Amino acid sequence: MSVAVARAAALWGFPPSGLVLAAQRENAVWRFDGRFALRLHRPGYRTLAELQSELDWMAMLAKGGLTVPRPIPSRNGRLVEVVEDTPVSVLTWLPGRMVGAQGALDGITDREGYMRRLGALLARLHDLSDDWTPPPDFTRPRWDHPGLTGDAPLWGPFWRNPDLTSAQRAAVLAARSKAEAALTRIGQTLDFGLIHADAITENVMIDGETLMLIDFDDGGWGYRAFDLATVLMRQRAAPDYPALRAALLEGYGRPTPALDLMLMLRALTYLGWVIPRMDEPGGPARSARAIATALPLVTAYLEAPDD
Numbered sequence: 001m002s003v004a005v006a007r008a009a010a011l012w013g014f015p016p017s018g019l020v021l022a023a024q025r026e027n028a029v030w031r032f033d034g035r036f037a038l039r040l041h042r043p044g045y046r047t048l049a050e051l052q053s054e055l056d057w058m059a060m061l062a063k064g065g066l067t068v069p070r071p072i073p074s075r076n077g078r079l080v081e082v083v084e085d086t087p088v089s090v091l092t093w094l095p096g097r098m099v100g101a102q103g104a105l106d107g108i109t110d111r112e113g114y115m116r117r118l119g120a121l122l123a124r125l126h127d128l129s130d131d132w133t134p135p136p137d138f139t140r141p142r143w144d145h146p147g148l149t150g151d152a153p154l155w156g157p158f159w160r161n162p163d164l165t166s167a168q169r170a171a172v173l174a175a176r177s178k179a180e181a182a183l184t185r186i187g188q189t190l191d192f193g194l195i196h197a198d199a200i201t202e203n204v205m206i207d208g209e210t211l212m213l214i215d216f217d218d219g220g221w222g223y224r225a226f227d228l229a230t231v232l233m234r235q236r237a238a239p240d241y242p243a244l245r246a247a248l249l250e251g252y253g254r255p256t257p258a259l260d261l262m263l264m265l266r267a268l269t270y271l272g273w274v275i276p277r278m279d280e281p282g283g284p285a286r287s288a289r290a291i292a293t294a295l296p297l298v299t300a301y302l303e304a305p306d307d
Contacts, residue, residue: 057132161287
């Protein structure tokens with residue numbers, strides 16, 4: 001354990017001896033006493049204002065009855081502290097277990113029921129967010145037209161993924177151009193607001209019949225259909241995908257136009273996400289998977305009539 005972790009723990013009164021490393025992904029997450037998650041955020045990924053806004057949003061959702069991790073103030077009364085240039089925050093630790101990895105619905109026999117409940121959970125998150133007036137300095141990423149297809153997308157210029165062949169890159173650029181035109185035409189008509197943006201199976205906890213969302217790192221302003229597309233992306237290869245998709249939409253309970261467009265755009269984001277991670281363990285394999293997932297969607301989108 002580093003000195004920085006011990007210093008961070010002390011700001012919340014946690015003795016270092018009680019910390020156990022629980023996850024090392026975008027953030028380093030240390031579990032304390034089975035009740036709290038000490039998060040050391042990757043420097044430079046989010047500004048302090050963005051982190052504060054994330055925690056304000058989560059606190060509102062928890063107060064509104066959604067089962068999400070609740071932010072815990074430090075001894076100084078702050079939700080975000082900084083230790084050696086690393087932002088730190090603490091959340092309550094939720095009960096239950098992660099649903100699964102890489103889209104797996106581990107131990108879930110009623111797969112359609114799961115998707116129905118998850119759709120309802122996302123609808124509740126969206127409703128609570130719409131009813132909330134964020135603080136004046138609230139700032140979060142924007143999964144909007146520029147954030148998805150602009151010159152500087154949130155997860156990077158996906159068309160520059162070095163593993164794309166020249167033919168694949170041409171197809172990706174054509175799909176980007178068509179999607180830009182579509183969003184220009186219909187973007188203002190789509191439901192837009194605060195979204196989780198990463199409700200993959202790794203970020204859904206299950207305890208009995210209760211589903212809970214964790215990891216709001218990428219949450220922000222975006223198209224509501226993009227939230228549903230993120231869920232469906234990891235299920236597309238499942239034999240029962242049509243039934244899972246129908247169940248998710250049934251649980252969500254409202255129209256979701258442009259869902260196929262958002263599925264394609266969600267797939268493209270991963271081509272950009274992996275670029276700065278190519279040298280990490282598993283980076284090339286992730287890039288290959290991202291391309292294998294995105295290209296069929298790109299091809300289908302280019303062959304489909306305009307929206």
